[in-house]
Amino acid sequence: MTGYNNSNGGEVNTASNGNGHSNGHSNGHSNGNKSADYTAQENPTMCSKDCCSGQGGFKPGNTCAPKKGAVSSSDEKIVPTPQSLLKSNGKIQCDLTPDELRALRVLNEDTYPYEVIQEIADFITKGAGVRPKIGIICGSGLGSLADIIQDARIFEYEKIPNFPVSTVEGHAGKLVVGTLEGATVMAMQGRFHFYEGYPLAKCSMPVRVMKLCGVEYLFATNAAGGINPRYGVGDIMLMHDHVNMLGFAGNSPLQGPNDPRFGPRFPALTNSYNKDLINKAIEIGKAMGIESNIHVGVYSCLGGPNYETIAELKALRMMGVDAVGMSTVHEVITARHCDMKVFAFSLITNKCATEYNDKKDEEPSHDEVMAVAKMRQKDCCELVSRLIRELAMGSA
Numbered sequence: 395m396t397g398y399n400n401s402n403g404g405e406v407n408t409a410s411n412g413n414g415h416s417n418g419h420s421n422g423h424s425n426g427n428k429s430a431d432y433t434a435q436e437n438p439t440m441c442s443k444d445c446c447s448g449q450g451g452f453k454p455g456n457t458c459a460p461k462k463g464a465v466s467s468s469d470e471k472i473v474p475t476p477q478s479l480l481k482s483n484g485k486i487q488c489d490l491t492p493d494e495l496r497a498l499r500v501l502n503e504d505t506y507p508y509e510v511i512q513e514i515a516d517f518i519t520k521g522a523g524v525r526p527k528i529g530i531i532c533g534s535g536l537g538s539l540a541d542i543i544q545d546a547r548i549f550e551y552e553k554i555p556n557f558p559v560s561t562v563e564g565h566a567g568k569l570v571v572g573t574l575e576g577a578t579v580m581a582m583q584g585r586f587h588f589y590e591g592y593p594l595a596k597c598s599m600p601v602r603v604m605k606l607c608g609v610e611y612l613f614a615t616n617a618a619g620g621i622n623p624r625y626g627v628g629d630i631m632l633m634h635d636h637v638n639m640l641g642f643a644g645n646s647p648l649q650g651p652n653d654p655r656f657g658p659r660f661p662a663l664t665n666s667y668n669k670d671l672i673n674k675a676i677e678i679g680k681a682m683g684i685e686s687n688i689h690v691g692v693y694s695c696l697g698g699p700n701y702e703t704i705a706e707l708k709a710l711r712m713m714g715v716d717a718v719g720m721s722t723v724h725e726v727i728t729a730r731h732c733d734m735k736v737f738a739f740s741l742i743t744n745k746c747a748t749e750y751n752d753k754k755d756e757e758p759s760h761d762e763v764m765a766v767a768k769m770r771q772k773d774c775c776e777l778v779s780r781l782i783r784e785l786a787m788g789s790a
């Protein structure tokens with residue numbers, strides 16, 4: 395791989411994707427459901443199996459009184475909403491613990507005003523005693539990128555005011571601030587995904603926190619499925635562009651009122667991925683002897699959490715997508731909106747099938763994703779730290 399220049403779209407491969415196919419599926423089916431309405435057939439007047447079965451079976455005249463120990467509707471645990479917690483004097487009244495209350499508040503908080511982001515940033519910079527220049531987001535299984543940070547000050551997400559919590563395996567939920575190769579850095583060991591139930595603005599809110607902490611460069615990493623047939627498991631794809639599938643569906647982290655202190659209402663995304671950093675990373679890949687495992691390509695983010703169907707993967711390939719995942723794009727959009735320089739790469743953890751087959755072992759799984767990330771974390775760490783060294787020395 396030689397120097398990258400955006401004009402030919404990097405290594406984007408427009409290989410024929412074999413559009414015509416027969417998948418051998420038949421539409422007709424029999425559901426084999428012999429007794430769709432079990433209670434109605436056996437006990438024509440029974441109100442429900444659960445209701446009457448504790449009373450010695452159904453007898454004509456059962457009153458269907460609640461069973462002993464059953465929870466009456468007034469005893470049922472109420473799932474609190476902000477409204478249900480408010481007394482008429484506007485004060486919150488509930489028996490939730492402070493932690494439960496905080497989790498509830500963070501779940502319900504969809505937008506983060508500038509001042510709240512500033513508060514979070516102040517909490518971190520005061521606690522860490524530094525203003526980091528480089529922000530790193532660790533992809534699934536790539537948390538070790540943060541383990542190499544020196545003089546680390548670690549903030550658990552639960553302890554950061556107004557911060558969401560990580561719910562995905564391989565995302566520890568820690569923010570690590572310190573130095574790496576002479577640069578001050580902050581790394582998210584655990585990112586937020588749309589499929590976790592967080593709105594996109596919340597998923598990428600930490601990028602704004604990074605900005606207000608002083609971060610100028612965002613390094614975003616992810617685990618992804620390789621759609622480009624030339625990509626192998628364990629390869630690294632430097633992102634030079636993306637296709638925002640969630641954006642196609644009308645969803646953006648920038649939706650809602652725009653605060654010009656972060657950036658413009660209508661940001662351009664045509665030069666989102668920094669070319670100098672891509673070229674430096676290619677050089678570093680050569681120096682590491684992994685040149686043949688480095689590609690430059692297009693990433694696409696789907697909502698997840700399910701992996702893609704064959705038809706979806708074929709469609710993505712036709713659109714020029716090389717690797718697919720469930721993250722990163724909203725972070726990049728948020729970073730570009732507030733004028734951060736972006737470097738991003740995908741670790742290809744699995745090859746995506748674009749032809750129909752019945753091979754179970756070719757189906758993607760998060761276990762496989764984590765295993766490959768573990769296997770390749772050393773090279774990923776080296777690539778990131780060497781690139782940061784170049785930045786710190788002012789040569790990137």
Ligand SMILES: O=P(O)(O)O[C@H]1O[C@H](CO)[C@@H](O)[C@H]1O
Nearest residue numbers: 533534616617720721760763
């Ligand atoms: O993008 P990251 O966070 O690396 O994780 C990827 O791996 C998970 C699926 O295995 C999904 O969350 C997908 O987005």
